[in-house]
Amino acid sequence: QLYYQVLNFGMIVSSALMIWKGLMVVTGSESPIVVVLSGSMEPAFHRGDLLFLTNRIEDPIRVGEIVVFRIEGREIPIVHRVLKIHEKQNGEIKFLTKGDNNAVDDRGLYKRGQHWLEKKDVVGRARGFVPYIGIVTILMNDYPKFKYAVLFFLGLFVLVHRE
């Protein structure tokens, strides 16, 4: 009986993992779903909104697109809009971003001496979104006790649940 429950739990975890990895392959992004962390894109997106990304190399970066990028050496991804692009004949591109709700562009956020972003900094392009849902992740991050409570109840549910 215990053997069965452990297997059951294992199946759930590996299915979730497969779906996540599958999404990564289909969208081409290492992080196909992200949560909006700041208010810099209001009123379009608010803290806690969930964004669905794709990162297909064939899709060219054009102004007006909402990109999620990471600044070299920093972990937190930023969700802003492309303000300017300069693309060379060979496809090499450098671009500038700005949050809709910010007064200035993102040059101040880039690394010291860095004036532009490049394709390699991009995590993905926002193609769709769902509001509010991501608030759970933010809550779990800000209030670790909440995270433990969620995990505890999840574990309890799986163990107690009978077929």
Added chain:
Amino acid sequence: LRKNLEDFTGPRERSDLGFVTFDITADILDGKSDLQSIFDWNVKQLFLYLSAEYSTKNNALNQVVLWDKVMLRGDNPKLFLKDMKSKYFFFDDGNGLKGNRNVTLTLSWNVVPNAGILPLVTGSGHVSVPFPDTYETTKSY
């Protein structure tokens, strides 16, 4: 949707800086092509932006957003903007604006739904702006 404008370039450090003034009119032309019709039950806002697109010796493709605006559901959907100055500096990456006859201005918008897909739409109608061959140092903007 119609735009028209005047322009001149000024030298700044080593890159060309363009100055453009423009009018934007978005109005009912045939009962179907106004912005109001884009606001269906699932549209929360439109993010409008005017971008300039052109080619230079340095770069095959350049796009610069000159102006943008958030139009919320419920805002007046008719735009009658005249003599607008660009919101952002129109710097080129180099000196490609001088004498460039083929700078195209287009109005586009990002439809932000309450939930769902985020499409980018380009408006019909665009205007070409020819930049002069000389730099201006005296005109004030």
